[in-house]
Structures are given as C-alpha cells and as structure tokens.
Amino acid sequence: MDVVKRTRLSPEQRRAQLIDLGVKMLAQRPLEQISVEEIADQAGVSRGLLFHYFASKHDFHLAIVRHSSSEMLARTAPDPYVDDARDPLKILRSVLAAYVDYVSENRGTYVSLLRGTASGDPDMRAVFEETRAKMSERTLEQLPILGVERTPAVELTVRGWIAYVEEVTISWLRDPQLTREQLIELNVQALPALAVAAAPEIAAALVAATSASP
Amino acid sequence: MDVVKRTRLSPEQRRAQLIDLGVKMLAQRPLEQISVEEIADQAGVSRGLLFHYFASKHDFHLAIVRHSSSEMLARTAPDPYVDDARDPLKILRSVLAAYVDYVSENRGTYVSLLRGTASGDPDMRAVFEETRAKMSERTLEQLPILGVERTPAVELTVRGWIAYVEEVTISWLRDPQLTREQLIELNVQALPALAVAAAPEIAAALVAATSASP
Incomplete structure (x- = not known):
C-alpha cells in the first residue's frame, strides 16, 4: 500500500492540493491541455473524486486561474x-x-x-x-x-x-x-x-x- | 421572380456581398451569434452557395473579422x-x-x-x-x-x-x-x-x- 498516495487529507486540503498540481502543470503547458486524468493520477485520487470537488473540467480550470491570479496579486x-x-x-x-x-x-x-x-x-x-x-x-x-x-x-x-x-x-x-x-x-x-x-x-x-x- | 434576390454577381462581388452583410450584422451582435443561414437568406442565396465561398462557419467569421480590421485600418x-x-x-x-x-x-x-x-x-x-x-x-x-x-x-x-x-x-x-x-x-x-x-x-x-x- 502506497502511503504517499493514500494520505488522508481534509476536503479543503485535497481541494488545495488538486489546484496546486494544476497551477504547477499550467507553468509548463496551456490551460486547455491540463488533463483531469493526469492531475487525479498525480494526486493519487480517482477522476470521480476530482469531480466531487469541481463540477466540471471548466470549473477546475477556473479554480486554477483564480488561484494563479491571487498568487500574482499577493506577490x-x-x-x-x-x-x-x-x-x-x-x-x-x-x-x-x-x-x-x-x-x-x-x-x-x-x-x-x-x-x-x-x-x-x-x-x-x-x-x-x-x-x-x-x-x-x-x-x-x-x-x-x-x-x-x-x-x-x-x-x-x-x-x-x-x-x-x-x-x-x-x-x-x-x-x-x-x-x-x-x-x-x-x-x-x-x-x-x-x-x-x-x-x-x-x-x-x-x-x-x-x-x-x- | 424576385429580381433583387436573383441579381447575378461575379464570384468576387458575391463574396464581398456576403462579407459585407456579415460586417453589418456584427455591428448588432457578437460574432458567435452571426448565423450563416440568416446571411444566406439576406443575400438571397442558398446555404450551400455560401459554403462554396467559405470553407466553414469559422472561415466565414474570420473573413468578417479580417474585413472589419482592414476597414478600421483604412479609416x-x-x-x-x-x-x-x-x-x-x-x-x-x-x-x-x-x-x-x-x-x-x-x-x-x-x-x-x-x-x-x-x-x-x-x-x-x-x-x-x-x-x-x-x-x-x-x-x-x-x-x-x-x-x-x-x-x-x-x-x-x-x-x-x-x-x-x-x-x-x-x-x-x-x-x-x-x-x-x-x-x-x-x-x-x-x-x-x-x-x-x-x-x-x-x-x-x-x-x-x-x-x-x-
């Protein structure tokens, strides 16, 4: 059993982790190429669980963009x-x-x-x-x-x-x-x-x- | 027989007429709401003929935008x-x-x-x-x-x-x-x-x- 992959996170932590992985991926490729499957894979969760946090791929992309914008404003x-x-x-x-x-x-x-x-x-x-x-x-x-x-x-x-x-x-x-x-x-x-x-x-x-x- | 609608135009004139109708329509609504059917109707030609001049709806929209941009540059x-x-x-x-x-x-x-x-x-x-x-x-x-x-x-x-x-x-x-x-x-x-x-x-x-x- 993979301990890293099975880490228990609170819903807020999980949501933040998924967005964070998306933001990192966005540094390397355009938004439309950010795949929900890859992110779920990296986080060690199912695609279904990702869609528990984000209503749609568009909704997930929007959360990434929002996070990026606040990061820029903070910096x-x-x-x-x-x-x-x-x-x-x-x-x-x-x-x-x-x-x-x-x-x-x-x-x-x-x-x-x-x-x-x-x-x-x-x-x-x-x-x-x-x-x-x-x-x-x-x-x-x-x-x-x-x-x-x-x-x-x-x-x-x-x-x-x-x-x-x-x-x-x-x-x-x-x-x-x-x-x-x-x-x-x-x-x-x-x-x-x-x-x-x-x-x-x-x-x-x-x-x-x-x-x-x- | 409707003389206005059946006017014979050269291919160049017909293309220009279709773009012109598109540009006029664009003044009233966003590009994505410009319907090929309506334009063909206004020009008195079939939808098929419009697609003889433009490979796709996207191609037609692009021709409208190009025309608009050159008009702005000319003005x-x-x-x-x-x-x-x-x-x-x-x-x-x-x-x-x-x-x-x-x-x-x-x-x-x-x-x-x-x-x-x-x-x-x-x-x-x-x-x-x-x-x-x-x-x-x-x-x-x-x-x-x-x-x-x-x-x-x-x-x-x-x-x-x-x-x-x-x-x-x-x-x-x-x-x-x-x-x-x-x-x-x-x-x-x-x-x-x-x-x-x-x-x-x-x-x-x-x-x-x-x-x-x-």
Whole structure:
C-alpha cells in the first residue's frame, strides 16, 4: 500500500492540493491541455473524486486561474515598508520588479491566460477583469500620498497603464531586447508620464514629493 | 421572380456581398451569434452557395473579422495632408479622432472582438495581432519627422501605447464620463508622454519640432 498516495487529507486540503498540481502543470503547458486524468493520477485520487470537488473540467480550470491570479496579486502587493515610503516611485518600482519576475517565472501560464484560448472564455475573462480592477485600485490608493485627485481621467489612465504594462511585458518575454532592469524602469516611468499627461497638476505634486525626500 | 434576390454577381462581388452583410450584422451582435443561414437568406442565396465561398462557419467569421480590421485600418490611416504636416501631434489627433469614432460606431463589434469569445480563437487573435502590428508600424514611421531613433525601448513603448489606447477606449465606451474630445486628447497626450519616459532625448526633439512650426 502506497502511503504517499493514500494520505488522508481534509476536503479543503485535497481541494488545495488538486489546484496546486494544476497551477504547477499550467507553468509548463496551456490551460486547455491540463488533463483531469493526469492531475487525479498525480494526486493519487480517482477522476470521480476530482469531480466531487469541481463540477466540471471548466470549473477546475477556473479554480486554477483564480488561484494563479491571487498568487500574482499577493506577490505584487505594494510594500509600504520599502526604504522610503514617501517616495511613490520606490513603491512602484518594487511592485513592478515583483510583477516582471512573477510573469517571467510563469511565462507559459501568463501568456496563455492573457492571449490564449482562455482569454475567450467569459468566466476566465471575468477573473482577469477582476485582477486588473484590483491592480488599478491598488495603484489609485497610492494617489493621496501625492495629493492627487481621483478623477475619471486619472482612473482611465491607470486602467490603460495596466494594459500598457501587460502588453510591454508580454512583448518583452517574446523578444527580450532590454534587460530586466530596463523593462522594469520602462513600466515604472510610464505611470507618472501618463498621469502627468492626464492631469498636469500631478507634475507639480511629483516635484513636491521628490523634493520632500531627504 | 424576385429580381433583387436573383441579381447575378461575379464570384468576387458575391463574396464581398456576403462579407459585407456579415460586417453589418456584427455591428448588432457578437460574432458567435452571426448565423450563416440568416446571411444566406439576406443575400438571397442558398446555404450551400455560401459554403462554396467559405470553407466553414469559422472561415466565414474570420473573413468578417479580417474585413472589419482592414476597414478600421483604412479609416484611421494617418493623413499627411492635415493642416500642418510638420506637427506630429496634429496627425496623431486626427488618427485618434478617427479611431474613437470608428470604435464608437462599431462598439458591439469592437468590444466583442477584443474582449469576447473571438479573442480566444488563435486565427482571430492572429488578425488582431497583425492589426496591432500595423498600427505600431504606422506610428513608428512618423518617428523620423521628429528625428527620433527607433530603439527596442521605443518599439515596446509604441506597442504598449496601442494597448493603452484600446483599454482606455473600451473602458470609456462602458462608462463614458469624459467627452469624446477629452478621450481623444487623453489618448493623444499619452504617446509623447510615454515616448519621453522611454527615451528622454525625444523631449528635446518634440520641443524643437514644436518651435519649428510657424
């Protein structure tokens, strides 16, 4: 009797284990090639038991994508304890370094989710939309540090900037002509540049924030 | 005998007529709801004849998307004969006004293609990728006017700017809190702002180009 395979797990642990195996497999192949049979095999459970936790293959794939998205959000959470929290560019730089590293480590996953078959599925798209909305919200929450007002133009700009970062990073993965540092800097500098174009009063606030630093 | 329905068309004309009917229908509903039967009916031909021109429903849908994309590219071609061709912002403004108007008139089509089921189809995605590549290329072709060098960072920036414009415009269609003019200006100003962030020497070139205008 295989002890490893027969390990008793609580329902929550089993569900988490199956998702975790799916996320690992997603790093190596596109979502549509993740087979329920293989995952059940790796977990040492029957296909039937897997379908006890997930209503369908689609439901299982959706759980994998949701988990991947929260992992990315967790990895890229802004750190208010970076050296100088008064410098919003420093926070931004650490967020984008984490983003670029996450996407580089999970390039198969990320490109297949954003530009693959999954991008045409309404439920998957809802997960990406939600992820983007959270990334926008986080960015917008930093505005008070700069004394910048949250206007519709600023909100649109932040959404657009996230699309910019995604596109630039995916293009870079395909053809990395810049270094990691240059890519991060390109993504970082884009935000204040766009913000200044959307609301010129931000320029003054940025200058003030910079000169307030020691 | 119905003269209109029985009009004799050359194979090229018939093909164009079928695509044209598809494009019109796409303005009102998502691609996956475009029925071959309805189109054949409207053209007064049999379903069999339609499949003489298009190998499958997917092939017909792809022809519609290709036609839509070239129409958009034609509508948004830069006009070197705008009042002052030495002012690249003027050319950019007229291109983006045409883009925003095209997308507004075809919002059903555009949103369904960029964010709908079609976005998950590899052939459809190839059409969008090609369209984006052409939009990038057109923008990059304007660089010599500014004496700006085409570096990998500048190329990435232009690709990212197109993703920015798409996202901002789609978000605006869903919740139009800015006027058409404000949206166009937001999209226009984003490009020099991003370009300056990517390559600071562009700032000097822009100032020079502006002061060279009468």
